[in-house]
Amino acid sequence: QVQLQESGPGLVRPSETLSLTCGVSGISITGGSYWGWIRQPPGKGLEWIATVYHSGGTYYNPSLRSRITISVDTSKSQFSLKLTSMTAADTAVYYCAKTPDTSIFLFDLWGQGTMVTVSS
Amino acid sequence: QSALTQPRSVSGSPGQSVTISCTGTSSDVGRDDYVSWYQQHPGKAPKLLIYDVSERPSGVPDRFSGSKSGNTASLTISGLQPDDEADYYCCSHAGAYTLIFDGGTKVTVL
Numbered sequence: 001q002v003q004l005q006e007s008g009p010g011l012v013r014p015s016e017t018l019s020l021t022c023g024v025s026g027i028s029i030t031g032g033s034y035w036g037w038i039r040q041p042p043g044k045g046l047e048w049i050a051t052v053y054h055s056g057g058t059y060y061n062p063s064l065r066s067r068i069t070i071s072v073d074t075s076k077s078q079f080s081l082k083l084t085s086m087t088a089a090d091t092a093v094y095y096c097a098k099t100p101d102t103s104i105f106l107f108d109l110w111g112q113g114t115m116v117t118v119s120s
Numbered sequence: 121q122s123a124l125t126q127p128r129s130v131s132g133s134p135g136q137s138v139t140i141s142c143t144g145t146s147s148d149v150g151r152d153d154y155v156s157w158y159q160q161h162p163g164k165a166p167k168l169l170i171y172d173v174s175e176r177p178s179g180v181p182d183r184f185s186g187s188k189s190g191n192t193a194s195l196t197i198s199g200l201q202p203d204d205e206a207d208y209y210c211c212s213h214a215g216a217y218t219l220i221f222d223g224g225t226k227v228t229v230l
Contacts, residue, residue, distance in 0.1 A: 045221055
């Protein structure tokens with residue numbers, strides 16, 4: 001079955017760059033789906049971060065745009081998120097997710113999430 | 121992007137119906153029909169419940185239904201069951217293929 005699995009450092013120092021990867025299995029990353037990142041601070045709601053297509057289309061949350069890089073590595077069947085200048089406000093569970101082939105506006109499968117804490 | 125607003129919590133007894141509203145603006149909820157709803161149980165990843173305002177993915181019970189009027193979308197849960205106790209999030213297209221979530225509503229089954 002289709003599975004998404006986030007991987008990342010768990011702990012990031014303030015001002016550093018967060019790098020997360022989402023491994024995709026059970027489906028071709030070069031198919032019709034878009035791939036996205038969403039985060040959730042502890043006890044708070046969801047925040048969409050960015051969405052990417054394997055051939056390069058990228059869409060960013062305007063409030064985070066200047067700090068985000070999102071990309072797809074088709075050879076490894078994974079996509080990645082880099083978030084620069086991390087602060088305590090970026091502490092959250094980070095989810096990767098996929099869209100269906102038919103729409104970029106929803107996520108029909110999510111990874112289990114990975115907790116990222118920003119602390120010195 | 122401005123935030124979508126919805127009630128922080130709603131509650132109901134088993135078998136009852138509850139409705140969660142999600143209010144935005146003409147720049148998001150009122151823009152088009154790209155509104156989706158997600159259910160999240162504690163410690164779990166969100167699950168897609170409704171997309172395109174009122175469409176249900178395969179496997180989602182028809183007790184869950186969605187609608188929209190103007191700048192407000194709504195999710196109705198009919199025949200409330202104990203397992204429906206969860207957080208529910210509304211998500212809308214906010215222009216230029218960007219998305220916005222609301223703050224979430226906690227549904228409590230009494």
